[in-house]
Ligand SMILES: Cc1cc2nc3c(=O)[nH]c(=O)nc-3n(C[C@H](O)[C@H](O)[C@H](O)COP(=O)(O)OP(=O)(O)OC[C@H]3O[C@@H](n4cnc5c(N)ncnc54)[C@H](O)[C@@H]3O)c2cc1C
Ligand code: SF4
């Protein structure tokens with residue numbers, strides 16, 4: 001198929017960006033969206049134009065490194081990561097707009113690449129269980145019921161891609177943070193730090209410039225790992241309880 | 246055992262020279278069960294107040310690097326951690342699917358530390374070191390305890406206890422798993438432990454930083470040169486000790502299951518500075534990957550090996566049926582070739598065997614799937630029996646995310662049509678040569694995880710890399726490195742020291758050369774061509790003639806690269822072509838060494854199949870008489886032949902046997 005691409009080009013954080021238009025042809029259904037961009041980049045380099053910078057690594061939908069706004073949708077029209085989006089989701093003749101994640105907490109580095117280190121800093125604020133290496137007891141001493149284990153697991157599958165933030169009109173990071181809070185709160189190991197964790201993570205989140213949650217639900221709808229919206233309820237409940245304690 | 250004295254007596258001996266034998270002198274003696282305990286006790290201690298004054302650089306934040314950084318940080322050392330991604334959580338370990346082994350014997354099926362040790366040595370085709378593997382088996386149980394304490398959500402049964410499954414090459418269920426995302430969950434655990442140390446101030450984190458050189462002063466590793474990939478700044482980082490946890494080099498084949506950024510630069514730069522490279526040609530080919538669909542493809546996707554627990558592998562008996570809809574081929578016309586040839590292990594034979602047999606049936610013309618050229622490269626992995634036995638929900642519970650991934654990539658649902666799979670490059674058993682302390686031949690330079698060579702021999706069993714990476718990072722390295730650090734405090738190194746200036750200058754020169762060539766071929770086109778050469782001649786099957794040809798082809802390609810590569814843009818911004826160019830330049834050098842290593846090893850072992858060394862019934866034939874050694878390669882200098890040092894492998898506790906899974 002032949003496509004028209006409008007792609008965000010920006011040389012650096014301090015420079016203004018613009019949408020540039022490119023044509024690509026002979027794109028096959030089997031290509032992933034990123035492979036289509038690879039093809040375009042090879043053409044650009046051959047012509048002497050600088051290729052478009054975008055992030056990716058695993059290309060298997062698990063590292064969370066890729067992430068583009070594709071015609072207004074985080075990761076594109078399907079519920080998946082950009083690297084697992086295949087061109088069979090598009091039609092011959094389509095015009096596709098490609099932009100970076102937009103949020104104050106994710107400054108643009110170059111073209112489609114943004115800086116998501118704010119998510120690491122939220123984890124640093126308390127997204128862990130404090131156990132030194134070697135201090136662990138025998139693993140089967142801590143049984144976890146299947147329903148709790150399953151819910152913890154579902155929340156733990158967050159890949160830290162930031163699509164939830166990009167999709168949210170408030171650029172809130174509550175789904176990402178709620179996923180971590182829920183993962184750790186469901187487990188017996190996570191109880192000791194439960195209250196302190198939620199308070200310091202929420203403070204960090206606000207400090208980084210993420211917006212507040214107003215229950216719009218775009219985050220969960222865009223999340224490639226289908227993290228349920230109710231992790232935000234768990235987060236809020238834990239936060240209220242911690243504040244009362 | 247090895248009686249050849251000059252390289253001239255060895256195949257390909259005109260391409261390298263033979264150096265003095267090498268040995269691991271650090272493993273304690275005595276009964277193997279006591280050696281690690283003895284080492285832990287004998288290794289000197291560093292008192293807590295002195296630890297603060299000692300600094301450690303760790304390159305890599307995968308399972309090996311993140312677990313090491315967390316543990317060293319907790320101990321109170323000052324750690325600087327580097328990775329090329331935007332967050333440590335994205336290291337390639339995140340992609341591991343199937344699981345992690347540990348000798349917990351929770352299933353009462355006869356597992357033990359000794360059996361895990363035995364299976365691993367046998368699975369590695371008797372080309373790994375007994376001492377290292379025993380230690381790995383020993384620490385395995387503690388890894389699970391540590392991860393559970395961190396909140397890693399392993400699969401559990403209805404009683405709330407941990408669940409297990411079995412993996413290729415073994416007959417006990419010792420694999421712990423977290424759906425098909427074990428690597429992700431383990432890495433997030435290690436990453437969180439490391440971020441906790443970042444908050445505590447013991448670990449300093451440098452993301453989007455690429456290490457491009459090691460600094461060696463007075464014979465010791467004392468730091469690295471790294472490029473800030475956002476600003477382009479070339480930075481000098483000095484420390485008392487350097488640890489490389491930079492992963493494997495499977496991307497030398499261009500197409501592999503590895504993440505796009507995986508590279509050999511960190512270990513190759515160390516090799517050029519004096520670290521020996523162990524068994525570079527040992528590549529693991531994974532049997533269950535989604536077959537190639539066309540020329541544009543950027544990578545291959547693994548379907549976890551755990552699928553072989555319930556999926557049955559077959560191809561049509563007759564070549565005429567290969568183009569048919571598999572559902573229309575009756576049972577009687579299907580060849581379940583693994584179950585037929587290896588009744589005891591069936592679909593669960595080790596990876597090298599499953600891969601080779603898949604290649605054999607495709608080479609015979611019985612492959613399935615679309616014609617790529619005039620050839621079908623695929624075999625069926627069929628779940629219809631499991632679906633009939635277990636209900637769709639139960640299958641989805643176990644494999645749902647893998648099935649979804651397969652459908653997304655191929656457009657076909659494995660619930661309806663059998664999956665198609667084919668072998669692909671997956672893992673590299675070779676890596677920097679290390680001794681029992683995980684120290685390379687450069688004092689003060691350690692290597693952990695996939696970046697070292699030590700534990701897997703010629704073939705890695707499933708679920709044992711995650712075990713090795715975490716074992717190294719949480720338990721082994723922190724206990725061996727202290728013996729080195731106990732010599733501290735070390736004399737400070739100045740940024741103006743000639744060794745530092747030289748390392749930095751070398752990096753700057755290389756970058757400016759790459760940017761100034763301005764030829765007319767893209768970096769990727771060189772990488773693809775190198776990958777084709779490697780797969781064709783140094784892939785699943787190798788011949789003397791092919792390997793010689795590959796060496797010539799790679800030399801010519803390398804020459805063209807430095808004359809004709811086109812890298813646009815500048816050095817002082819994010820420049821992804823520049824990053825790739827540096828990595829491909831190193832892959833070109835590594836590729837040549839891999840071919841020379843493969844050429845000199847005229848035996849078949851593990852996934853390394855030499856057409857000249859085969860048993861009467863077509864299986865790989867090992868040659869213990871001549872090749873029971875580790876090949877440790879020394880860099881011979883620019884344009885000079887590499888030097889081969891042999892480390893004889895001595896088996897005191899396990900009898901060397903022809904491996905059989907029949
Ligand atoms: C798809 C897939 C599935 C797998 N499944 C399993 C499984 O089920 N069980 C199992 O046991 N094994 C599995 N493996 C193998 C296993 O995942 C890897 O061997 C292991 O994770 C390697 O970990 P590591 O810590 O050594 O390196 P990696 O996780 O590869 O990390 C390398 C680190 O080094 C950094 N780095 C590299 N070079 C540089 C440089 N020059 N400068 C700065 N930083 C650098 C990277 O940024 C990264 O942080 C699988 C592998 C793949 C590809
Ligand atoms: S919650 Fe979903 S969208 Fe948000 S970072 Fe995690 S995986 Fe990505």
Ligand code: FES
Pocket residue numbers: 055056057058059060061062063064065066067081082083084
């Ligand atoms: S590249 Fe890893 S999730 Fe897309």
